[in-house]
Amino acid sequence: xxxxGGETDFDLLRFGNLRIALxxxxxxxxxxxxxxxxxxxxxxxxxPDGRSLAFVSDRTGINNVFLxxxxxxxxxxxxxxxxxxxxxxxxxxxxTWAPQADRMAFVYYEDGQYSVYSLENPxxxxxxxxxxxxxxxxxxxxxxxxxxxxSPAATTTALVGxxxxxxxxATSAPASIYRSAAGFRPSALPQPAESSAAPPPVTVRxxxxxxxxxxxxxxxxxxxxxxxxxxxxxxxxxxxxxxxDNFGRGVFGGTAVALSDILGNHTVVLAGSINGxxxxxQFLGLYVxxxxxxxxxxxxxxxxxxxxxxxxxxxxxxxLVSTTRIRRFVIRDLFAESSYxxxxxxxxxxxxxxxxxxxxxxxxxxxxxxxxHVNDQQLVxxxxxxxxxxxxxxxxxxxxxxxxxxxxxxxxxxxxSVSPAFGxxxxxxxxxxxxxxxFFRPFTIAVRGLMFGRFGRDADRFPVFVGSTELIRxxxxxxxxxHECSVNGPSNSQTGCAALDQLVGSKIAVGNxxxxxxxxxxxVLGFLPVGFPPIEGAVFYDIGMAWxxxxxxxxxxxxxxxxxxxxxxxxxxxxSIRANVFGLLIMRFDYTKPMNRELKxxxxxxxxxxxx
Numbered sequence: 237x238x239x240x241g242g243e244t245d246f247d248l249l250r251f252g253n254l255r256i257a258l259x260x261x262x263x264x265x266x267x268x269x270x271x272x273x274x275x276x277x278x279x280x281x282x283x284p285d286g287r288s289l290a291f292v293s294d295r296t297g298i299n300n301v302f303l304x305x306x307x308x309x310x311x312x313x314x315x316x317x318x319x320x321x322x323x324x325x326x327x328x329x330x331x332t333w334a335p336q337a338d339r340m341a342f343v344y345y346e347d348g349q350y351s352v353y354s355l356e357n358p359x360x361x362x363x364x365x366x367x368x369x370x371x372x373x374x375x376x377x378x379x380x381x382x383x384x385x386x387s388p389a390a391t392t393t394a395l396v397g398x399x400x401x402x403x404x405x406a407t408s409a410p411a412s413i414y415r416s417a418a419g420f421r422p423s424a425l426p427q428p429a430e431s432s433a434a435p436p437p438v439t440v441r442x443x444x445x446x447x448x449x450x451x452x453x454x455x456x457x458x459x460x461x462x463x464x465x466x467x468x469x470x471x472x473x474x475x476x477x478x479x480x481d482n483f484g485r486g487v488f489g490g491t492a493v494a495l496s497d498i499l500g501n502h503t504v505v506l507a508g509s510i511n512g513x514x515x516x517x518q519f520l521g522l523y524v525x526x527x528x529x530x531x532x533x534x535x536x537x538x539x540x541x542x543x544x545x546x547x548x549x550x551x552x553x554x555x556l557v558s559t560t561r562i563r564r565f566v567i568r569d570l571f572a573e574s575s576y577x578x579x580x581x582x583x584x585x586x587x588x589x590x591x592x593x594x595x596x597x598x599x600x601x602x603x604x605x606x607x608x609h610v611n612d613q614q615l616v617x618x619x620x621x622x623x624x625x626x627x628x629x630x631x632x633x634x635x636x637x638x639x640x641x642x643x644x645x646x647x648x649x650x651x652x653s654v655s656p657a658f659g660x661x662x663x664x665x666x667x668x669x670x671x672x673x674x675f676f677r678p679f680t681i682a683v684r685g686l687m688f689g690r691f692g693r694d695a696d697r698f699p700v701f702v703g704s705t706e707l708i709r710x711x712x713x714x715x716x717x718x719h720e721c722s723v724n725g726p727s728n729s730q731t732g733c734a735a736l737d738q739l740v741g742s743k744i745a746v747g748n749x750x751x752x753x754x755x756x757x758x759x760v761l762g763f764l765p766v767g768f769p770p771i772e773g774a775v776f777y778d779i780g781m782a783w784x785x786x787x788x789x790x791x792x793x794x795x796x797x798x799x800x801x802x803x804x805x806x807x808x809x810x811x812s813i814r815a816n817v818f819g820l821l822i823m824r825f826d827y828t829k830p831m832n833r834e835l836k837x838x839x840x841x842x843x844x845x846x847x848x
């Protein structure tokens with residue numbers, strides 16, 4: 237194969253199509269074979285007698301096998317494929333010719349697979365020399381002026397543009413028309429002798445002259461209603477276990493199943509897990525309907541939550557009783573959600589939740605003797621208050637962002653929502669979240685403003701912590717508790733530490749600004765065929781605060797202000813590195829310097845998940 241020819245110019249770095257050429261080993265001369273000016277001509281294979289060679293060419297628009305005769309210098313088409321004789325790459329070898337067996341094998345791409353076919357004596361498929369396709373005439377049939385296909389008198393009508401040999405012999409019976417490469421003919425007439433040359437391809441423009449001929453009768457179609465049949469999309473690996481010791485026994489396990497129909501309009505999700513007691517089992521049953529523009533879902537969920545409630549030791553006679561208390565909340569939620577898109581970027585969401593929250597205190601009593609040997613254990617459950625409320629919600633969502641490897645880099649996102657609650661607990665939750673991404677290649681300026689709060693009689697029942705790495709970096713609970721909670725907090729403290737109290741409230745406000753830029757575009761290990769996606773860096777500034785109805789909000793705290801009651805904005809700045817780990821997860825490494833802590837040392841945090 238070579239790109240030699242008149243179209244190749246090495247000075248302009250312009251190269252022609254691939255051709256077949258002969259290299260004379262004795263003189264070093266190169267002779268280009270004729271009729272190679274069209275298409276890509278590759279993979280030449282000599283015939284057993286050396287008087288011809290086979291090759292693959294896409295001169296017809298599809299890769300086919302051709303034969304070049306060295307005697308008459310003509311090309312003959314041997315195959316006429318639908319998808320093509322081709323391999324994985326455009327120049328992959330796909331053809332071979334066994335010299336002794338006179339058998340040819342080639343690769344044919346069909347149904348998404350590469351199949352190998354063989355031909356005995358392939359030269360027997362040779363017909364007339366190949367001629368390139370000629371321009372097809374444009375034929376227009378005007379319905380008002382077209383002669384009838386059926387006439388009471390036997391006539392011969394020639395169709396304009398189909399050639400003189402194409403005639404229609406009309407009869408009094410219904411006519412069936414066959415369209416061939418040569419033109420139209422009644423199906424009752426015998427097929428004319430076919431030419432040995434391969435027929436030229438039919439273009440879409442040439443087919444437009446007969447789009448209304450011989451259409452099927454729609455009255456004969458059978459219409460049946462679509463029936464929804466669910467099949468499994470995936471099944472999470474189930475786990476089943478049993479445990480027993482000297483103080484009791486229990487079972488644990490869980491699985492998840494997702495089902496959908498063939499169109500993906502209906503989805504059912506069932507998931508559950510148990511760890512000891514059925515009353516504390518985790519369960520989710522969900523049905524999603526996406527068959528119309530209004531998408532909706534309904535289901536039921538149960539989730540247990542556990543919180544440490546303290547411990548103590550008492551003496552009962554000769555036994556020492558150690559008591560560990562755990563507060564348990566079981567949240568049962570019957571819900572319905574819907575989403576209606578106004579466009580690709582804007583939608584409205586409606587929903588309603590009927591929630592029951594049951595509280596209990598689990599006390600684990602451990603009895604031991606004076607020597608410290610455990611004699612017995614008991615689990616005592618004390619029922620607590622139960623609350624039930626109904627919470628409708630409405631939200632407007634906008635999102636036209638473009639995502640990169642670790643998060644969005646262009647566009648904007650916003651969400652405005654209101655959700656009041658009625659019942660045992662009464663409150664109203666509101667959210668305003670706006671994010672903007674300004675892309676200046678290769679930099680992105682990301683800005684976020686967020687305000688969330690609960691208002692009403694029971695707003696303080698759901699405190700929110702603002703010190704997570706998703707909101708304000710540099711104020712994580714672990715860092716503050718280890719360095720700034722060495723003494724007991726004031727009597728009105730919620731957490732026992734005044735530094736943590738300023739991060740907890742029924743309302744929060746957060747602002748973030750980031751300058752994002754690529755650190756590496758392509759990282760490839762030299763000794764392993766492994767490439768890592770680009771790594772992103774960022775410089776950020778965070779500001780935010782949390783407060784409740786009893787708090788006093790100030791821009792800065794003065795001497796003598798109670799840190800629990802007086803809330804001021806908390807600020808931090810630093811740098812960040814983000815990486816997408818093979819598409820499995822996104823890791824973020826933040827080096828943050830807090831500006832409103834007693835200990836203002838910078839420190840590292842590691843987080844998982846995309847950026848805001």
